Amino acid sequence: MSDGTPAQGPAAGNSRAVTSDQAAPHPRLGRVLARHRARASERPWPAHAAAALAPLLDRLGSDTRPLVLDSGCGTAESTAWLAAHHPDALVVGIDQSAHRLARAAALPANALAMRARAEDVWRLVRERGWPVAAHYLLYPNPWPKQRHLMRRWHAHPAMADLVALGGTLELRTNWRIYAEEFARALAWWCAVPASVVPWAPSRAASAFERKYLASGQSLYRVTAALPPPRRRATR
Numbered sequence: 001m002s003d004g005t006p007a008q009g010p011a012a013g014n015s016r017a018v019t020s021d022q023a024a025p026h027p028r029l030g031r032v033l034a035r036h037r038a039r040a041s042e043r044p045w046p047a048h049a050a051a052a053l054a055p056l057l058d059r060l061g062s063d064t065r066p067l068v069l070d071s072g073c074g075t076a077e078s079t080a081w082l083a084a085h086h087p088d089a090l091v092v093g094i095d096q097s098a099h100r101l102a103r104a105a106a107l108p109a110n111a112l113a114m115r116a117r118a119e120d121v122w123r124l125v126r127e128r129g130w131p132v133a134a135h136y137l138l139y140p141n142p143w144p145k146q147r148h149l150m151r152r153w154h155a156h157p158a159m160a161d162l163v164a165l166g167g168t169l170e171l172r173t174n175w176r177i178y179a180e181e182f183a184r185a186l187a188w189w190c191a192v193p194a195s196v197v198p199w200a201p202s203r204a205a206s207a208f209e210r211k212y213l214a215s216g217q218s219l220y221r222v223t224a225a226l227p228p229p230r231r232r233a234t235r
């Protein structure tokens with residue numbers, strides 16, 4: 001099934017812009033958000049999560065540096081880039097794809113990349129009260145078909161955990177509507193100002209960013225300072 005991520009490798013410069021049967025933010029987004037908020041406490045932990053998250057628990061339990069998350073890091077190129085930009089932090093790249101992570105280059109000492117579902121990591125970090133300094137979502141799968149709204153991060157039940165982590169949040173995407181919906185969802189969840197700005201970096205921070213730039217695609221960025229989490233703890 002296509003998720004809107006073009007099939008060719010990230011190095012290619014012939015990536016097609018996202019096409020969608022949706023011309024504006026999804027009309028059902030507000031209803032979806034309200035439903036997730038009403039049911040936020042009902043989500044059980046999936047059975048597979050404990051084993052997948054054990055290495056992270058080990059690592060974070062003994063590391064006192066500020067935490068930077070790179071969710072959906074792909075080949076972890078951005079994880080290395082973030083480690084250089086946050087030298088005093090521990091940068092954790094998370095991706096569900098073993099195939100993509102297997103192509104990661106060696107990371108600096110203040111970074112690691114792990115295979116896990118990002119939504120499980122967000123929930124763990126939230127429940128443990130680990131302070132997050134910064135969180136990056138670089139080019140998540142757009143899921144541009146209207147009927148796939150619920151697969152976009154901002155319409156996922158895990159958005160409740162994501163917005164509760166605190167720190168600065170940055171989303172980059174090549175689909176303007178995704179950025180607009182994400183900004184709306186941020187405003188809805190935590191009343192923080194979040195606007196969509198065009199993004200034209202001189203150097204790519206990730207494999208997909210490089211591919212989209214090489215293809216001449218328009219890119220968009222949403223940033224926000226999230227409210228501090230309710231419960232703060234030291235690791």
Ligand SMILES: C[S@@+](CC[C@H](N)C(=O)[O-])C[C@H]1O[C@@H](n2cnc3c(N)ncnc32)[C@H](O)[C@@H]1O
Pocket residue numbers: 005071072073074075078094095096097100116117118119137138139140141206207208209
């Ligand atoms: C379009 S790629 C972008 C990769 C990278 N951020 C970049 O910019 O090059 C989206 C990535 O999100 C990952 N992904 C999708 N859903 C995920 C989930 N629930 N948990 C963790 N990773 C996920 C995919 O495996 C894929 O590597």
